[in-house]
Amino acid sequence: xxxxxxxxxxxxxxxxxxxxxxxxxxxxxxxxxxxxxxxxxxxxxxxxxxxxxxxxxxxxxxxxxxxxxxxxxxxxxxxxxxxxxxxxxxxxxxxxxxxxxxxxxxxxxxxxxxxxxxxxxxxxxxxxxxxxxxxxxxxxxxxxxxxxxxxxxxxxxxxxxxxxxxxxxxxxxxxxxxxxxxxxxxxxxxxxx
Numbered sequence: 001x002x003x004x005x006x007x008x009x010x011x012x013x014x015x016x017x018x019x020x021x022x023x024x025x026x027x028x029x030x031x032x033x034x035x036x037x038x039x040x041x042x043x044x045x046x047x048x049x050x051x052x053x054x055x056x057x058x059x060x061x062x063x064x065x066x067x068x069x070x071x072x073x074x075x076x077x078x079x080x081x082x083x084x085x086x087x088x089x090x091x092x093x094x095x096x097x098x099x100x101x102x103x104x105x106x107x108x109x110x111x112x113x114x115x116x117x118x119x120x121x122x123x124x125x126x127x128x129x130x131x132x133x134x135x136x137x138x139x140x141x142x143x144x145x146x147x148x149x150x151x152x153x154x155x156x157x158x159x160x161x162x163x164x165x166x167x168x169x170x171x172x173x174x175x176x177x178x179x180x181x182x183x184x185x186x187x188x189x190x191x192x193x
Contacts, residue, residue: 059079059080059084059085064077064078064079064093064094065077065078065079065081065083065084065093074095074096074097074098074101074103074157075095075096076093076094076095076170076177076179077093077094077095077096078091078092078093078177079092079093079094080092080093081093081175081176081177082175082176083176087175088175089173089174089175090171090172090173090174090175091111091170091171091172091174091175091176091177092169092170092171092172093169093170093177094118094167094168094169094170095115095157095167095168095170096165096166096167097120097122097157097158097159097165097166097167097168098159098165099159099161099162099163099164099165100159100160100161100162101158101159102156102157102158102159103156103157103158104156104181104182105154105155105156105181105182105183105184105185106154106155106156106179106180106181106182107151107152107153107154107155107180107182108149108151108152108172108174108177108178108179108180109151109152109174109178109180110151110152110174110178111151111172111173111174111178112148112149112150112151112172112173113148113149113170113171113172113173114146114147114148114149114170114171114172115146115147115148115149115168115169115170116144116145116146116168116169116170117141117142117143117144117145117146117147117166117168118143118167118168118169119143119164119165119166119167120143120159120161120164120165120166120167121140121141121142121159121160121161121166122141122157122158122159122166122168123138123139123140123141123157123158123159123160124138124139124141124147124149124155124156124157124158125137125138125139125155125156125157125158125185126139126153126154126155126185127154127185127186134186136185154182154185154186155185156185
């Protein structure tokens with residue numbers, strides 16, 4: 001009989017765990033709803049569920065919505081929003097920055113913003129005022145990189161490439177895209193008014 005090596009807590013298919021049960025309380029190949037990897041969720045939200053929130057939504061690449069908050073020098077397209085799919089706590093979409101273009105300075109209010117670089121080499125510029133003298137910081141990115149923008153942090157996107165546009169995917173912690181355009185890149189008070 002050959003021996004099989006297992007990691008701690010791992011069982012060999014067809015083998016029982018201590019106490020005689022198979023993993024997750026199932027027989028080989030059988031799945032029981034609510035058992036195993038995913039916890040069984042007992043609570044349902046109170047009240048009726050809005051129709052948009054009772055099904056999955058497929059947003060095709062050619063169906064993104066350009067009717068969203070904009071900043072000069074870039075173009076935003078919504079994919080997941082309250083209006084499009086009924087989301088309440090999340091906004092997601094794309095931003096395109098043309099070749100040799102910089103956006104206006106802006107921030108996203110109370111939203112946390114996560115950015116994933118799809119194509120190009122966009123640069124993200126902000127003012128670091130942690131030292132004695134505020135210093136402009138430039139984050140140079142490549143496809144596959146991520147950027148996190150905390151709430152109320154003024155910044156701008158730039159695309160130094162003279163030929164190719166830069167495309168990023170954006171996710172925000174607010175239902176819709178919040179954009180506050182600014183006259184310059186400067187540090188805001190710790191508690192925005």
